[in-house]
Every structure is written in structure tokens, then in C-alpha cells.
Amino acid sequence: MLGFLAYIGTVKKGNGEKYSPKYQYAILGAVGVFIDEVTLNEWADIRRSARWLRNELPKLPKSAPRLIGKQVAARLRDPGNLQLVEDLDCRLIILIAAETGLRRKDIAAGMTTDCLLELDDGKWSIVFTDSKKKVPRSVPVHERVALAIQAHIAHKRSTLPGTRNLFARDSTDTVITLTLINRALTELVEALDIRTSNGEFLPVTPHMFRHQNATDWLEAGMPMAVVQKLLNHESMRSTEIYARLSEQAVREVWEKTRAVSSAGEPVERPTGVMEEAAWMHAFMGGASQALPNGRCGMPCGETCEHANACLYCPLFMTTPEYLPVLRDQRDDHGKMMQLAEAEGHIRIVEKNRQPFVALNKLIASLETIEKRELAVAGGQAG
Known part of the structure; x- marks a missing residue:
């Protein structure tokens, strides 16, 4: 792996110039996905811990997480639209990613056929293995998601008796490839004709649901500590990125409406210095x-005795x-x-x-x- 890493750094274009760090990073990312597939399904004798180290990869300028947009996210998680995804594994993975913001790998490789928990008060949770820490975690899910998982468990047990992985593809418990999920989501975007302002199909990955959900949760007033827990972030710094995105999104709506x-x-709405002061009151009022x-x-700073809008x-x-x-x-x-x-x-x-x-x-x-x-x-x- 280190040898290939060194080789990528020496590859040049036809005109003799080196490829940009972004292009090198894309190549290494594709190789990293391939290694993930190989180690997950044990196709070769490669340690599961085999990974590029962060300081070994090309340095890229920091950029904000890409968002899908509320309306697009709603269309992609709509049960009727999800019926367009023929592969049942891909369909459920997209639904879970869209509803929970879990990482694609945590869903595809971290969930088993006994992952569903029904609590005494009628609430539901799913248990999965965190792909980074290799420890079990749980997140709450809506009843409609729980019922979809329940149906898939029954389907998997009937078609692949004895299988343990919820998204196993055969009797040997080989899990679904991550690239297959990406392709299914891309095909769904094309089927729904979701395009950018330039007329091109919107590039969407399962991980973008994570970014969108975190931003939406914070915008709706969910405490940052709760969002941190839902996303399994070890550091609050990772969650703070979405807090900044949330404020920016709310500010843009406030300015337009x-x-x-x-x-x-x-x-x-006032202008000039008064506008910034008014925004702070509006933002704090919406949060509190x-x-x-x-x-x-x-x-x-003031409080109201009423819990609901009057x-x-x-x-x-x-x-x-x-x-x-x-x-x-x-x-x-x-x-x-x-x-x-x-x-x-x-x-x-x-x-x-x-x-x-x-x-x-x-x-x-x-x-x-x-x-x-x-x-x-x-x-x-x-």
C-alpha cells in the first residue's frame, strides 16, 4: 500500500505536470473502497485494519460538507419513490441512511438479522457495529423504518436460512458491496429526474444524508450534544461544522422571506447594522x-411561560x-x-x-x- 501511495505521487500528465492533490486523493479513495470490499468479504488475506493513514494522504483544502437539500432528501426517502429501487438490500439501506444519517458501512456491514429492538413503550431502535470503533451502538428509528427492517429480516431469513448479516448476498454471509449501493442511489436520482441548476443529474451519495440530517436537526433546535450522539462523533468539533451550516441555511431563508x-x-426587516442585530434576535428566538x-x-434572555405558539x-x-x-x-x-x-x-x-x-x-x-x-x-x- 505504501508503495502504491508513493507511486501515485510520481504519476504525471502527458504534458509532464503532476496531477493535483484532489485527483490523487480521488484515486486513493477509490482504492480505499476496493480494500474495504476485499477485507469485509475476506476475498484476500488483507488485515481489516489496513487503511491509509490520514497524514499519508495528499493535503486538501478544507471544504464544507455537501448537502442534498431538504426537498431532495424528502423525495429520496419517500416510500413511493424508494419502490423504484429494485434491489431490496439497496432500497432498505438508502431508507436507513436517509432517516438516521448512519454511515453507509455501518448499515451495510454492521447490521445483523437481530438488529431490531422494540422498547416497552412502543419505541424502536436498531443496533449496529460501529465500523470505526468496532463496538455495538444503537440509534432510535421511526416505526415505519422499523417495520421495513422487520419485513427485510423475514425476507432474508426465508431466502438465506442461517444467514446472520442483514445485507448478506449469499449463504456465505458475503455482505453487499458499497459501490452497488452508490449505483442504486444514482439510478434513483436519474429515475426521479433530480438535476442541478446546470441541468445535470445531482450527484448524491449515502453519506450526504448524514450531512443533511445533521444540519436539519440543528436547524430544528435539537441540542448539539444530541446530534453528536446520533452521529457517533467523538469530538464536538465534528458536530460544530453542521452547526455553522445550519446557521448559514437559516440566515439565507430569513433574508429571503x-x-x-x-x-x-x-x-x-431592517438594513445595515440594524440588520445584523435583528438577525441575532431572530436566530436566538428560533433556537430558544x-x-x-x-x-x-x-x-x-427573556422567557415565556407558554410552551406552544400563541x-x-x-x-x-x-x-x-x-x-x-x-x-x-x-x-x-x-x-x-x-x-x-x-x-x-x-x-x-x-x-x-x-x-x-x-x-x-x-x-x-x-x-x-x-x-x-x-x-x-x-x-x-x-
Whole structure:
């Protein structure tokens, strides 16, 4: 391995120039994946600990983790879309990676047919072997993921009796190759016609779900220590990378959208020095008081006795991105009013009428803003 490493450093282009560190790193990365496959399935007498050392690899400039984007991630984890992946092993691996952010290798080679745990309170977890530390770990999963794993366990036991690896490919317990998973995900992207702004198919790897999930969790207000635990990061420094990405993503949304108050009045965003100060209040307010349908405009350092958003609070504000949630809330109140009226429960009707009216007012204001922004965006595109 060391000999090949030295050789890569001497390879030159046709014009006599050496290849860039990025190109050398890509070659060594491909070789590293091949070695992983060989050692996992014992195709050759190579120690499982055989790896390039970090200080042996070409030095690359640090770059931020690549994100898939919330909407793309949602499409790739959608159960209906996942049916397009014909290989059952690949389909489940993509689902688990998309939902949990686990490393591809931890899933493919670290999960067995007894990996599923059902807790007494109806919650589910999966147990896997950490590919880096070689120790068992567990992460919580949603019931829909647990049921998919449960079905796959039954399938694997019926097709490969006696197998132990959840993603074994034959009776010798040879696990699925990592490159096969990548190819299945690439084919799914192409089948769904997911493209970049340049019109090319979006390059997606299973590891990118890890980056996207971590950023989304932090953006939703999950404590960094919890995210660190879910990602199995030994150092908080690794998790802090996603915290910076999260703040950047939230800032970009905040700068582009226009908020309205609980009274339906537009909340103007200041400029200059005042803009930075306003952003800090908005960012801290979103972190300290995570709301399902907007954000809290309460000054930093103050506390609120209410755990949920109050539609009548003068400090509450919301933006067009929350329109689906607000519409669902309005419809729920409308249905309650209809049912109560039919049963003659006047108090319940009146109890739901006030939030119904308030939500209608908010939605009307936000829809006006949304139409205006779409018109501007359409004009710019033209």
C-alpha cells in the first residue's frame, strides 16, 4: 500500500505536470473502497485494519460538507419513490441512511438479522457495529423504518436460512458491496429526474444524508450534544461544522422571506447594522422557542411561560414557508367547528372560532407576500 501511495505521487500528465492533490486523493479513495470490499468479504488475506493513514494522504483544502437539500432528501426517502429501487438490500439501506444519517458501512456491514429492538413503550431502535470503533451502538428509528427492517429480516431469513448479516448476498454471509449501493442511489436520482441548476443529474451519495440530517436537526433546535450522539462523533468539533451550516441555511431563508405578525401586519426587516442585530434576535428566538408555525420575536434572555405558539401574542411572527402548517391548523379548527355545530356544542364552536379567524387572517397576508415574491422571481427569470 505504501508503495502504491508513493507511486501515485510520481504519476504525471502527458504534458509532464503532476496531477493535483484532489485527483490523487480521488484515486486513493477509490482504492480505499476496493480494500474495504476485499477485507469485509475476506476475498484476500488483507488485515481489516489496513487503511491509509490520514497524514499519508495528499493535503486538501478544507471544504464544507455537501448537502442534498431538504426537498431532495424528502423525495429520496419517500416510500413511493424508494419502490423504484429494485434491489431490496439497496432500497432498505438508502431508507436507513436517509432517516438516521448512519454511515453507509455501518448499515451495510454492521447490521445483523437481530438488529431490531422494540422498547416497552412502543419505541424502536436498531443496533449496529460501529465500523470505526468496532463496538455495538444503537440509534432510535421511526416505526415505519422499523417495520421495513422487520419485513427485510423475514425476507432474508426465508431466502438465506442461517444467514446472520442483514445485507448478506449469499449463504456465505458475503455482505453487499458499497459501490452497488452508490449505483442504486444514482439510478434513483436519474429515475426521479433530480438535476442541478446546470441541468445535470445531482450527484448524491449515502453519506450526504448524514450531512443533511445533521444540519436539519440543528436547524430544528435539537441540542448539539444530541446530534453528536446520533452521529457517533467523538469530538464536538465534528458536530460544530453542521452547526455553522445550519446557521448559514437559516440566515439565507430569513433574508429571503418576509414575516407577518400575529395581527397579519408585515414585519419589515431592517438594513445595515440594524440588520445584523435583528438577525441575532431572530436566530436566538428560533433556537430558544421552536414553534411549528412561525417563530418567537421575544427579546433574547427573556422567557415565556407558554410552551406552544400563541396566535394572539404580539411577539409571534411567521413567514410563507409555514403556510402548509397554518392551513392544516385552520382546517382542523374548521372541522371541529362543523362537528360541534352538528352536535349543538356551542362552547366548542366559539372556542375554535377565534383561532380559525386569526389563522385565516395570517394565511391571507402570507399568501399575498408569496404571490408577490413569485411574481418578482418570475420577472427575474424572464
